[in-house]
Amino acid sequence: MKPLVSVLIVEQSDIIIEGLKSMLQDAGEFNILAPLHDVQSLVERVMAQKPDIIIVNPQLLGMAAQATVEQLRRSRPGIAVVAISTTLLPSAVLASFPSCIGLYDTQNSVVAMLRQMADGGEEENDNGSYELSERETEVLVLLAQGLSSKLIADKLNISVHTVNTHRKNITSKTGIRSIAGLTVYATLHNLI
Protein backbone atom coordinates (compact mmCIF):
# COMPACT_ATOMS: atom_id res chain seq x y z
CA MET A 1 0.00 0.00 0.00
CA LYS A 2 1.27 3.47 -0.85
CA PRO A 3 1.77 5.63 2.24
CA LEU A 4 -0.53 8.62 2.56
CA VAL A 5 0.86 11.95 1.40
CA SER A 6 0.78 14.31 4.36
CA VAL A 7 -0.40 17.83 3.66
CA LEU A 8 -0.11 20.91 5.86
CA ILE A 9 -2.46 23.77 4.99
CA VAL A 10 -1.39 27.28 6.03
CA GLU A 11 -4.24 29.70 5.41
CA GLN A 12 -6.18 32.29 7.36
CA SER A 13 -9.65 31.59 6.02
CA ASP A 14 -11.49 28.66 7.61
CA ILE A 15 -13.77 28.49 4.59
CA ILE A 16 -10.82 27.89 2.29
CA ILE A 17 -9.19 25.44 4.74
CA GLU A 18 -12.39 23.41 5.02
CA GLY A 19 -12.89 23.51 1.25
CA LEU A 20 -9.39 22.19 0.59
CA LYS A 21 -9.71 19.60 3.33
CA SER A 22 -12.93 18.15 1.96
CA MET A 23 -11.55 18.08 -1.61
CA LEU A 24 -8.46 16.19 -0.47
CA GLN A 25 -10.21 13.90 2.00
CA ASP A 26 -12.47 12.56 -0.73
CA ALA A 27 -9.40 11.47 -2.69
CA GLY A 28 -8.37 9.19 0.19
CA GLU A 29 -4.63 9.43 -0.46
CA PHE A 30 -3.82 12.44 1.70
CA ASN A 31 -3.25 12.76 5.42
CA ILE A 32 -4.28 16.30 6.31
CA LEU A 33 -2.39 17.66 9.29
CA ALA A 34 -3.97 20.12 11.68
CA PRO A 35 -3.91 23.39 9.68
CA LEU A 36 -2.09 26.58 10.65
CA HIS A 37 -3.71 30.01 10.49
CA ASP A 38 -0.42 31.93 10.46
CA VAL A 39 3.25 31.28 9.78
CA GLN A 40 4.63 31.89 13.28
CA SER A 41 5.39 28.29 14.14
CA LEU A 42 5.50 27.06 10.54
CA VAL A 43 9.12 25.88 10.48
CA GLU A 44 8.79 24.09 13.84
CA ARG A 45 5.63 22.36 12.67
CA VAL A 46 7.36 21.27 9.48
CA MET A 47 10.29 19.88 11.48
CA ALA A 48 7.96 18.07 13.87
CA GLN A 49 5.36 16.72 11.46
CA LYS A 50 7.37 16.35 8.26
CA PRO A 51 4.60 17.07 5.75
CA ASP A 52 5.23 16.06 2.14
CA ILE A 53 3.33 19.04 0.82
CA ILE A 54 2.62 22.49 2.26
CA ILE A 55 -0.20 24.52 0.79
CA VAL A 56 0.37 28.11 1.86
CA ASN A 57 -1.30 31.41 1.11
CA PRO A 58 1.57 33.66 -0.12
CA GLN A 59 -0.18 36.66 1.46
CA LEU A 60 0.74 35.25 4.87
CA LEU A 61 4.39 35.27 3.88
CA GLY A 62 4.40 38.84 2.54
CA MET A 63 7.66 39.96 1.03
CA ALA A 64 9.52 37.07 2.68
CA ALA A 65 7.86 34.47 0.42
CA GLN A 66 10.99 33.40 -1.41
CA ALA A 67 13.16 33.29 1.73
CA THR A 68 10.55 31.26 3.62
CA VAL A 69 10.10 28.76 0.81
CA GLU A 70 13.87 28.26 0.65
CA GLN A 71 14.09 27.87 4.42
CA LEU A 72 11.35 25.22 4.34
CA ARG A 73 13.17 23.34 1.58
CA ARG A 74 16.36 23.39 3.59
CA SER A 75 14.69 22.13 6.75
CA ARG A 76 12.95 19.35 4.85
CA PRO A 77 14.54 18.45 1.50
CA GLY A 78 12.06 17.06 -1.00
CA ILE A 79 9.11 19.00 0.42
CA ALA A 80 6.73 20.59 -2.10
CA VAL A 81 5.54 24.09 -1.23
CA VAL A 82 2.43 24.98 -3.20
CA ALA A 83 0.69 28.37 -3.19
CA ILE A 84 -3.04 28.89 -2.79
CA SER A 85 -3.87 32.16 -4.46
CA THR A 86 -6.95 33.99 -3.19
CA THR A 87 -6.16 37.30 -4.82
CA LEU A 88 -4.02 38.75 -7.58
CA LEU A 89 -0.38 38.34 -6.60
CA PRO A 90 2.78 39.84 -8.12
CA SER A 91 4.34 37.33 -10.51
CA ALA A 92 7.64 37.67 -8.61
CA VAL A 93 5.94 36.23 -5.53
CA LEU A 94 4.27 33.40 -7.44
CA ALA A 95 7.59 32.52 -9.06
CA SER A 96 8.82 31.29 -5.66
CA PHE A 97 6.35 28.40 -5.87
CA PRO A 98 6.53 25.45 -8.25
CA SER A 99 2.74 25.39 -8.50
CA CYS A 100 -0.30 27.39 -7.52
CA ILE A 101 -3.88 26.42 -6.63
CA GLY A 102 -6.54 28.90 -7.73
CA LEU A 103 -9.95 29.42 -6.12
CA TYR A 104 -11.74 28.19 -9.24
CA ASP A 105 -9.70 25.02 -9.77
CA THR A 106 -11.72 21.80 -9.86
CA GLN A 107 -11.29 19.03 -7.31
CA ASN A 108 -9.78 16.75 -9.95
CA SER A 109 -7.18 19.25 -11.03
CA VAL A 110 -6.15 20.08 -7.44
CA VAL A 111 -5.81 16.40 -6.52
CA ALA A 112 -3.91 15.62 -9.74
CA MET A 113 -1.56 18.54 -9.17
CA LEU A 114 -0.79 17.55 -5.56
CA ARG A 115 -0.33 13.92 -6.58
CA GLN A 116 2.19 15.03 -9.15
CA MET A 117 3.97 17.24 -6.61
CA ALA A 118 4.16 14.31 -4.18
CA ASP A 119 5.73 12.07 -6.82
CA GLY A 120 8.03 14.83 -8.03
CA GLY A 121 10.80 14.09 -5.55
CA GLU A 122 11.01 10.42 -6.42
CA GLU A 123 13.36 9.28 -9.13
CA GLU A 124 11.81 6.52 -11.16
CA ASN A 125 13.64 3.21 -11.00
CA ASP A 126 15.17 2.52 -14.37
CA ASN A 127 12.92 0.02 -16.11
CA GLY A 128 10.13 -0.87 -13.73
CA SER A 129 11.87 -4.14 -12.90
CA TYR A 130 11.97 -5.47 -9.34
CA GLU A 131 15.31 -7.22 -9.76
CA LEU A 132 18.20 -5.38 -8.16
CA SER A 133 20.92 -4.38 -10.60
CA GLU A 134 24.48 -5.51 -9.94
CA ARG A 135 25.40 -2.06 -8.64
CA GLU A 136 22.34 -1.92 -6.39
CA THR A 137 23.21 -5.32 -4.97
CA GLU A 138 26.72 -4.06 -4.22
CA VAL A 139 25.31 -1.00 -2.43
CA LEU A 140 22.80 -3.18 -0.55
CA VAL A 141 25.53 -5.47 0.77
CA LEU A 142 27.62 -2.52 1.95
CA LEU A 143 24.58 -0.94 3.63
CA ALA A 144 23.83 -4.24 5.33
CA GLN A 145 27.41 -4.30 6.59
CA GLY A 146 26.72 -0.98 8.28
CA LEU A 147 28.57 1.44 5.96
CA SER A 148 27.28 5.00 5.60
CA SER A 149 26.39 6.47 2.19
CA LYS A 150 29.59 8.54 2.36
CA LEU A 151 31.80 5.48 2.93
CA ILE A 152 30.01 3.53 0.23
CA ALA A 153 30.55 6.41 -2.20
CA ASP A 154 34.28 6.42 -1.41
CA LYS A 155 34.57 2.68 -1.72
CA LEU A 156 32.76 2.41 -5.04
CA ASN A 157 34.23 5.63 -6.39
CA ILE A 158 30.84 7.21 -7.03
CA SER A 159 29.16 10.34 -5.62
CA VAL A 160 27.04 10.31 -2.46
CA HIS A 161 24.15 11.48 -4.62
CA THR A 162 24.47 8.36 -6.79
CA VAL A 163 24.58 6.15 -3.69
CA ASN A 164 21.37 7.80 -2.49
CA THR A 165 19.71 7.18 -5.86
CA HIS A 166 20.70 3.51 -5.59
CA ARG A 167 19.27 3.44 -2.07
CA LYS A 168 15.97 4.87 -3.29
CA ASN A 169 15.79 2.27 -6.04
CA ILE A 170 16.64 -0.54 -3.61
CA THR A 171 13.81 0.61 -1.35
CA SER A 172 11.29 0.96 -4.16
CA LYS A 173 12.19 -2.48 -5.53
CA THR A 174 12.32 -4.41 -2.25
CA GLY A 175 9.74 -2.39 -0.28
CA ILE A 176 12.23 -2.26 2.61
CA ARG A 177 13.39 1.02 4.13
CA SER A 178 15.40 0.40 7.27
CA ILE A 179 19.03 -0.74 7.29
CA ALA A 180 18.09 -3.54 9.69
CA GLY A 181 15.41 -4.70 7.24
CA LEU A 182 17.85 -4.59 4.31
CA THR A 183 20.25 -6.71 6.37
CA VAL A 184 17.56 -9.38 6.77
CA TYR A 185 16.84 -9.19 3.04
CA ALA A 186 20.54 -9.67 2.26
CA THR A 187 20.69 -12.63 4.64
CA LEU A 188 17.60 -14.29 3.17
CA HIS A 189 19.08 -13.90 -0.32
CA ASN A 190 22.46 -15.26 0.73
CA LEU A 191 24.17 -12.01 -0.17
CA ILE A 192 26.05 -11.76 3.11
Place this chain on the structure above:
Amino acid sequence: MSRYFTAKTKMADALTVNYNIFLLLPRLGIKLGFGDRSIDEVCHSNGVATSFVVILLNIYTFSDYVPEASSLSDDDVTQMLEYLVASHRYYVNERMPHIERHLDHVASQAGERYAAALKTFFSGYCDDVVAHFTYEEQTIFPLIERRKAGGHISRSVVSHMSSTHDSAVDKLSDLMQILFKYLPSEGLAEELNELAFTIMQLSSDLNKHVVIEDNLLIPYLLGKEAERQ
Protein backbone atom coordinates in the same frame (compact mmCIF):
# COMPACT_ATOMS: atom_id res chain seq x y z
CA MET B 1 -24.64 16.56 9.73
CA SER B 2 -21.24 15.23 10.63
CA ARG B 3 -20.77 11.48 10.44
CA TYR B 4 -18.12 11.59 13.18
CA PHE B 5 -18.85 10.42 16.72
CA THR B 6 -19.94 13.03 19.26
CA ALA B 7 -20.35 12.93 23.05
CA LYS B 8 -23.99 11.98 22.45
CA THR B 9 -23.25 8.94 20.25
CA LYS B 10 -24.16 5.70 22.00
CA MET B 11 -21.01 3.80 22.98
CA ALA B 12 -22.55 0.59 21.65
CA ASP B 13 -23.15 2.26 18.27
CA ALA B 14 -19.53 3.40 18.08
CA LEU B 15 -18.43 -0.19 18.73
CA THR B 16 -20.72 -1.42 15.98
CA VAL B 17 -19.14 1.01 13.53
CA ASN B 18 -15.60 0.06 14.57
CA TYR B 19 -14.96 -3.08 16.61
CA ASN B 20 -11.32 -2.04 17.09
CA ILE B 21 -12.61 0.30 19.80
CA PHE B 22 -12.85 -2.80 22.02
CA LEU B 23 -9.06 -2.73 22.17
CA LEU B 24 -9.03 0.87 23.41
CA LEU B 25 -11.48 0.51 26.30
CA PRO B 26 -9.17 -1.32 28.73
CA ARG B 27 -6.48 1.31 28.09
CA LEU B 28 -8.99 4.00 29.09
CA GLY B 29 -10.17 2.02 32.10
CA ILE B 30 -13.70 1.73 30.63
CA LYS B 31 -15.57 -1.48 31.41
CA LEU B 32 -18.06 -3.19 29.13
CA GLY B 33 -21.75 -3.47 29.99
CA PHE B 34 -22.70 0.11 29.15
CA GLY B 35 -26.13 -0.73 27.76
CA ASP B 36 -27.56 2.14 25.73
CA ARG B 37 -25.58 4.88 27.40
CA SER B 38 -23.84 7.61 25.39
CA ILE B 39 -20.08 8.05 25.18
CA ASP B 40 -20.42 11.00 27.57
CA GLU B 41 -22.39 8.99 30.14
CA VAL B 42 -20.02 6.04 29.92
CA CYS B 43 -17.01 8.34 30.36
CA HIS B 44 -18.63 10.04 33.35
CA SER B 45 -19.37 6.83 35.17
CA ASN B 46 -15.81 5.63 34.56
CA GLY B 47 -14.19 8.95 35.48
CA VAL B 48 -12.66 9.57 32.05
CA ALA B 49 -12.49 12.91 30.14
CA THR B 50 -15.22 12.72 27.48
CA SER B 51 -13.80 15.15 24.94
CA PHE B 52 -10.50 13.30 24.63
CA VAL B 53 -12.32 9.98 24.26
CA VAL B 54 -14.50 11.38 21.46
CA ILE B 55 -11.39 12.58 19.61
CA LEU B 56 -9.66 9.23 20.20
CA LEU B 57 -12.57 7.13 18.92
CA ASN B 58 -12.84 9.36 15.83
CA ILE B 59 -9.11 9.06 15.11
CA TYR B 60 -9.33 5.27 15.35
CA THR B 61 -12.43 5.06 13.18
CA PHE B 62 -12.32 7.72 10.45
CA SER B 63 -9.14 8.00 8.41
CA ASP B 64 -10.09 11.49 7.21
CA TYR B 65 -10.85 12.84 10.69
CA VAL B 66 -8.68 15.83 11.60
CA PRO B 67 -8.50 16.47 15.36
CA GLU B 68 -8.60 20.05 16.62
CA ALA B 69 -5.62 20.44 18.92
CA SER B 70 -6.78 23.88 20.04
CA SER B 71 -9.95 22.46 21.62
CA LEU B 72 -8.05 20.34 24.17
CA SER B 73 -8.42 21.26 27.84
CA ASP B 74 -5.82 20.52 30.53
CA ASP B 75 -7.99 17.58 31.68
CA ASP B 76 -8.01 16.19 28.15
CA VAL B 77 -4.24 16.39 28.01
CA THR B 78 -3.86 14.60 31.36
CA GLN B 79 -6.26 11.95 30.07
CA MET B 80 -4.31 11.68 26.84
CA LEU B 81 -1.02 11.13 28.66
CA GLU B 82 -2.59 8.41 30.84
CA TYR B 83 -3.97 6.79 27.74
CA LEU B 84 -0.63 6.97 25.90
CA VAL B 85 1.20 5.35 28.81
CA ALA B 86 -1.44 2.60 29.06
CA SER B 87 -1.07 2.01 25.33
CA HIS B 88 2.71 1.76 25.65
CA ARG B 89 2.21 -0.95 28.30
CA TYR B 90 -0.23 -2.80 26.09
CA TYR B 91 2.15 -2.77 23.10
CA VAL B 92 5.27 -3.70 25.05
CA ASN B 93 3.84 -6.20 27.56
CA GLU B 94 1.18 -7.88 25.43
CA ARG B 95 1.47 -7.39 21.68
CA MET B 96 5.22 -7.52 21.17
CA PRO B 97 5.89 -10.68 23.22
CA HIS B 98 2.96 -12.31 21.42
CA ILE B 99 4.41 -11.48 18.00
CA GLU B 100 7.89 -12.49 19.13
CA ARG B 101 6.72 -15.98 20.17
CA HIS B 102 4.86 -16.40 16.94
CA LEU B 103 7.75 -15.13 14.86
CA ASP B 104 10.25 -17.37 16.66
CA HIS B 105 8.11 -20.35 15.84
CA VAL B 106 7.62 -19.49 12.17
CA ALA B 107 11.26 -18.50 11.70
CA SER B 108 12.63 -21.64 13.32
CA GLN B 109 10.61 -23.75 10.88
CA ALA B 110 12.05 -21.78 7.98
CA GLY B 111 15.63 -22.62 8.92
CA GLU B 112 18.30 -21.54 11.34
CA ARG B 113 19.76 -18.85 9.12
CA TYR B 114 16.40 -17.11 8.75
CA ALA B 115 15.52 -17.57 12.38
CA ALA B 116 18.64 -15.77 13.55
CA ALA B 117 18.20 -12.86 11.11
CA LEU B 118 14.52 -12.35 11.96
CA LYS B 119 15.10 -12.68 15.69
CA THR B 120 17.83 -10.03 15.61
CA PHE B 121 15.65 -7.78 13.50
CA PHE B 122 12.59 -8.02 15.72
CA SER B 123 14.48 -7.60 18.96
CA GLY B 124 16.18 -4.53 17.42
CA TYR B 125 12.75 -3.18 16.57
CA CYS B 126 11.45 -3.81 20.10
CA ASP B 127 14.50 -2.08 21.59
CA ASP B 128 13.88 1.00 19.40
CA VAL B 129 10.23 1.16 20.40
CA VAL B 130 10.92 0.69 24.11
CA ALA B 131 13.64 3.38 24.00
CA HIS B 132 11.19 5.78 22.34
CA PHE B 133 8.43 5.05 24.87
CA THR B 134 10.87 5.47 27.74
CA TYR B 135 12.04 8.82 26.37
CA GLU B 136 8.45 10.03 26.12
CA GLU B 137 7.43 8.80 29.55
CA GLN B 138 10.51 9.96 31.41
CA THR B 139 11.35 13.16 29.56
CA ILE B 140 8.44 14.52 27.52
CA PHE B 141 5.37 13.68 29.58
CA PRO B 142 6.74 15.09 32.86
CA LEU B 143 7.55 18.33 30.98
CA ILE B 144 3.96 18.49 29.76
CA GLU B 145 2.65 17.99 33.29
CA ARG B 146 4.99 20.71 34.56
CA ARG B 147 3.85 23.06 31.82
CA LYS B 148 0.50 23.36 33.56
CA ALA B 149 2.28 24.79 36.58
CA GLY B 150 3.97 27.41 34.40
CA GLY B 151 6.91 25.45 32.99
CA HIS B 152 7.63 25.56 29.29
CA ILE B 153 8.78 23.11 26.63
CA SER B 154 11.29 24.08 24.00
CA ARG B 155 10.31 23.54 20.40
CA SER B 156 13.38 21.43 19.77
CA VAL B 157 12.26 18.91 22.41
CA VAL B 158 8.88 18.67 20.68
CA SER B 159 10.49 18.18 17.26
CA HIS B 160 12.76 15.48 18.60
CA MET B 161 9.80 13.55 19.98
CA SER B 162 8.37 13.07 16.53
CA SER B 163 11.65 12.32 14.81
CA THR B 164 11.87 8.76 16.16
CA HIS B 165 8.36 7.81 14.98
CA ASP B 166 9.35 7.32 11.36
CA SER B 167 12.05 4.74 11.97
CA ALA B 168 9.81 2.60 14.19
CA VAL B 169 6.99 2.68 11.62
CA ASP B 170 9.43 1.84 8.82
CA LYS B 171 10.82 -1.21 10.61
CA LEU B 172 7.43 -2.77 11.26
CA SER B 173 6.44 -2.27 7.63
CA ASP B 174 9.79 -3.82 6.61
CA LEU B 175 9.00 -6.85 8.73
CA MET B 176 5.71 -7.33 6.88
CA GLN B 177 7.40 -6.95 3.51
CA ILE B 178 9.95 -9.59 4.49
CA LEU B 179 7.30 -12.02 5.72
CA PHE B 180 5.08 -11.56 2.67
CA LYS B 181 7.65 -11.45 -0.03
CA TYR B 182 10.86 -13.12 0.98
CA LEU B 183 10.33 -15.80 3.60
CA PRO B 184 10.02 -19.32 2.16
CA SER B 185 6.55 -20.43 3.19
CA GLU B 186 6.46 -24.16 2.49
CA GLY B 187 4.25 -25.79 5.08
CA LEU B 188 3.85 -22.51 6.97
CA ALA B 189 1.11 -20.75 5.02
CA GLU B 190 -1.48 -20.69 7.81
CA GLU B 191 0.88 -19.64 10.52
CA LEU B 192 2.42 -16.98 8.33
CA ASN B 193 -1.04 -15.59 7.54
CA GLU B 194 -1.94 -15.47 11.20
CA LEU B 195 1.33 -13.80 12.08
CA ALA B 196 0.90 -11.28 9.29
CA PHE B 197 -2.58 -10.39 10.58
CA THR B 198 -1.27 -9.94 14.11
CA ILE B 199 1.48 -7.65 12.87
CA MET B 200 -0.90 -5.66 10.69
CA GLN B 201 -3.20 -5.19 13.67
CA LEU B 202 -0.30 -3.83 15.74
CA SER B 203 0.91 -1.75 12.84
CA SER B 204 -2.44 -0.03 12.28
CA ASP B 205 -2.83 0.50 16.04
CA LEU B 206 0.64 2.08 16.22
CA ASN B 207 -0.09 4.25 13.19
CA LYS B 208 -3.09 5.71 15.02
CA HIS B 209 -0.92 6.10 18.10
CA VAL B 210 1.50 8.17 16.02
CA VAL B 211 -1.42 10.24 14.68
CA ILE B 212 -2.44 11.07 18.27
CA GLU B 213 1.06 12.20 19.14
CA ASP B 214 1.98 13.94 15.87
CA ASN B 215 -1.37 15.40 14.95
CA LEU B 216 -2.83 16.20 18.36
CA LEU B 217 -0.24 16.35 21.13
CA ILE B 218 2.51 18.12 19.17
CA PRO B 219 0.27 20.80 17.57
CA TYR B 220 -1.24 21.34 21.03
CA LEU B 221 2.18 21.89 22.60
CA LEU B 222 3.41 24.14 19.78
CA GLY B 223 0.17 26.14 20.00
CA LYS B 224 0.57 26.61 23.76
CA GLU B 225 4.19 27.69 23.36
CA ALA B 226 3.24 30.19 20.64
CA GLU B 227 0.54 31.61 22.96
CA ARG B 228 3.00 31.94 25.79
CA GLN B 229 5.46 33.99 23.73
